[in-house]
Amino acid sequence: MSENTTEIIAALDLESLADEQALLDKLHGVVRFFKVGLRLFTAHGRRAVELVHRAGGEVFLDLKLHDIPQTVAHAVQEAQKMGVASLSLHTLGGLDMLRAAAEVRPRPKLWGVTVLTSFSDADVAAIFPHMSAHTLALHLAQTAKAARLDGIICSGHEVRPLRKALGEDPCFIVPGIRPEGHAVHDQKRVVTPAQAVELGIRFAVVGRPITHDPEPRNAAMAVLAEIRNARLKG
Ligand code: C5P
Numbered sequence: 001m002s003e004n005t006t007e008i009i010a011a012l013d014l015e016s017l018a019d020e021q022a023l024l025d026k027l028h029g030v031v032r033f034f035k036v037g038l039r040l041f042t043a044h045g046r047r048a049v050e051l052v053h054r055a056g057g058e059v060f061l062d063l064k065l066h067d068i069p070q071t072v073a074h075a076v077q078e079a080q081k082m083g084v085a086s087l088s089l090h091t092l093g094g095l096d097m098l099r100a101a102a103e104v105r106p107r108p109k110l111w112g113v114t115v116l117t118s119f120s121d122a123d124v125a126a127i128f129p130h131m132s133a134h135t136l137a138l139h140l141a142q143t144a145k146a147a148r149l150d151g152i153i154c155s156g157h158e159v160r161p162l163r164k165a166l167g168e169d170p171c172f173i174v175p176g177i178r179p180e181g182h183a184v185h186d187q188k189r190v191v192t193p194a195q196a197v198e199l200g201i202r203f204a205v206v207g208r209p210i211t212h213d214p215e216p217r218n219a220a221m222a223v224l225a226e227i228r229n230a231r232l233k234g
Contacts, residue, residue: 156191
């Protein structure tokens with residue numbers, strides 16, 4: 001598959017391994033990339049990762065690591081031992097932490113979270129006065145670039161300005177994906193699957209639009225159809 005196409009990562013934000021297995025079965029042959037995040041990993045650890053591997057999928061381990069450099073570098077080594085394809089770090093951990101992680105060899109792809117898609121400008125300004133989500137994401141993406149991370153996690157709203165400012169075409173991973181008319185839940189900076197394609201996003205992370213649907217396979221196929229149609233139009 002081309003490195004330029006938008007692919008979906010289904011977020012397995014579920015309670016039990018049984019729920020995880022059921023969803024993996026339903027999405028078999030439709031989705032290849034799966035996100036194991038804080039809920040499943042806190043509850044079930046590496047077993048949650050192993051289920052995806054046994055189903056033939058690839059794992060994005062979304063732990064948003066943020067700690068002192070040595071601790072994070074060790075966690076990257078452990079993630080490598082689990083065989084995950086990618087792992088997230090929080091870029092607020094700073095340049096030394098990101099560099100320590102990036103220097104681990106071998107290691108999974110490292111993707112830097114900038115500003116959570118659940119943050120509005122007001123939420124950002126409440127912590128960093130006078131900063132917008134956009135300005136903060138830009139600072140953090142520049143830090144991720146300096147540390148030579150493999151991808152930037154941001155909202156679709158920042159992709160164009162970040163691409164322009166960074167002066168190259170980073171791999172963008174974007175959560176907060178909502179098909180038109182779909183509930184946004186706690187997400188505040190969302191884009192549609194079609195917009196993800198127009199923006200040249202590499203990975204669109206899709207959780208509740210799939211997991212909350214009574215027919216997750218159909219929901220995933222609908223997102224993929226929207227992506228395909230947008231690609232044909234573009
Ligand atoms: O259900 P929904 O589609 O909103 O799920 C988005 C997923 O992406 C969640 O698992 C969330 O933890 C994750 N995520 C995010 N914003 C980021 C990074 C990850 O929403 N910046």
